[in-house]
Amino acid sequence: IQWKSLPIVLLDTEGLMSVEESSTLFDNQMVSMAMLSSHIVLINHKGELSTELQNLIGMSFYAKLQLKDAPLKPKLLFILRDQIDLSNKKIFFAQLAQLKQNLSKDAQFLEISIEDELNISNDDVVPLSNAFSNDINPVFGGEVQKWRNKTFPVQIQELRKAIFRFLSTNANLSVYEDFDRVYTKLTNYWTTIDKLGPVLLASKNLLELAMMNEVRDIAREIIQKANNQMYDNGQVLIKQTIADIKNNSQLISTTSGYSNASDDFNMI
Numbered sequence: 001i002q003w004k005s006l007p008i009v010l011l012d013t014e015g016l017m018s019v020e021e022s023s024t025l026f027d028n029q030m031v032s033m034a035m036l037s038s039h040i041v042l043i044n045h046k047g048e049l050s051t052e053l054q055n056l057i058g059m060s061f062y063a064k065l066q067l068k069d070a071p072l073k074p075k076l077l078f079i080l081r082d083q084i085d086l087s088n089k090k091i092f093f094a095q096l097a098q099l100k101q102n103l104s105k106d107a108q109f110l111e112i113s114i115e116d117e118l119n120i121s122n123d124d125v126v127p128l129s130n131a132f133s134n135d136i137n138p139v140f141g142g143e144v145q146k147w148r149n150k151t152f153p154v155q156i157q158e159l160r161k162a163i164f165r166f167l168s169t170n171a172n173l174s175v176y177e178d179f180d181r182v183y184t185k186l187t188n189y190w191t192t193i194d195k196l197g198p199v200l201l202a203s204k205n206l207l208e209l210a211m212m213n214e215v216r217d218i219a220r221e222i223i224q225k226a227n228n229q230m231y232d233n234g235q236v237l238i239k240q241t242i243a244d245i246k247n248n249s250q251l252i253s254t255t256s257g258y259s260n261a262s263d264d265f266n267m268i
Contacts, residue, residue, distance in 0.1 A: 003164050009182055011038065029197050031056045032063035035118070036189045040075045040166055046082050049095045049125075057118075058103050059203065064117050065110060067192055071175050075119040075166060079159065083127040092125040126162070128155050 001008050013030040034041050045053055057076070064070050078096060100122070103114050114120070134146040176182045 004168070006164070006168055007179075008167065009176075009179075011186075024203075025197055027056055028059045028063070029193050031060040032193055033186075033190055035060040035064055035074050036067065036070045036193075037072070037186050038074045039072060040077060040163060042077050042079055042163070044079045044081065047080065049078065049080070049092075049099050054099050054102055057099075058106055061103070061107060061114055061117060062110065063193065063196075065112065066196070067189075069192075070189075073117060073119050075170070076124060077163070078125045079128060080125060081128045082130045084129075086127050086129060089125070089127060092127050093122050096120070096125050097122045126155075126159055128152065128159075 001010065011034060013034060043053065078092075080092060100114070100120055107114055129149055129151050131149060131152045132146055133149050134144055136142050137145045176185065
C-alpha cells in the first residue's frame with residue numbers, strides 16, 4: 001500500500017496457534033519470519049496477553065540471534081481485541097511489563113538482552129472493543145439482534161495513525177531500497193528459517209530450549225570425557241605394547257647370542 005510518499009509492504013501470517021494446524025514449529029517459523037523482516041510487528045490477539053504468545057516471541061528472539069543477518073530491530077505492537085472494559089489501560093500496560101519480565105528471565109541463558117533485538121515498550125498495547133454487539137430486542141419479540149459498534153472504527157483509525165507515524169519517523173528504511181531487495185531479503189530469510197526450523201525452532205518455549213541445551217552440553221561433556229579416557233588408555237596400551245615388543249626383541253637377540261657361542265665352543 002502507499003501512505004503519502006511511503007510504500008508499505010504488509011505480511012499476513014493468516015493466524016497462529018491454530019487448533020487445526022497445532023504445529024509449534026510452523027508458528028515459530030512464521031513469527032520468526034515476521035520479526036526478521038519487519039519494521040513493525042502487529043500482534044493481533046484476542047483477550048489478555050497469554051503464555052503461548054510469550055513463548056512465540058521468545059522463540060522468535062532466539063531465531064533472530066541464530067540467523068544474525070537481520071539488521072532490523074522490529075517494534076512490537078500488541079493489539080488486544082474484544083475487550084469489554086477500556087477505562088483503565090494501566091492494566092494492559094502491567095500485563096505487557098510482566099510479559100517482558102518473563103521473557104528476560106527465560107532468555108538469561110542466551111546472555112543477551114531482549115531489548116537489544118526487539119523494540120518493546122510497556123505502553124505498546126492497543127486494546128480494542130468488540131467490532132459487533134448483540135442484545136435482545138424486546139420490540140421484535142425478544143429476537144437477538146447484532147450491530148456494528150461505532151467506537152471500533154474510530155479505534156482502528158487511531159491505530160492506523162500510530163502505525164504510519166512510527167514508520168514515517170522511526171523506521172530504518174534504508175534496509176529495503178526497492179521492491180527487488182524486499183523480495184530477495186524475504187526469500188533468503190524464509191529459506192534459512194525453513195532449513196534450520198527443525199533444529200532451531202522445534203522447542204515450544206525458551207525454558208524447554210534451555211533444558212535441551214543443558215542436556216546437550218552434559219552429553220557433550222560425557223562424550224568428551226569418554227573420548228579422553230579412551231585416548232589415555234590407548235596411549236598406555238600402545239606404550240606397553242611397544243615396550244613388550246622391545247623386550248621380546250632383546251630377549252631373542254640374547255638367546256641367539258648364547259646359541260652362537262655354544263656352537264663355537266663345540267667347534268673348538
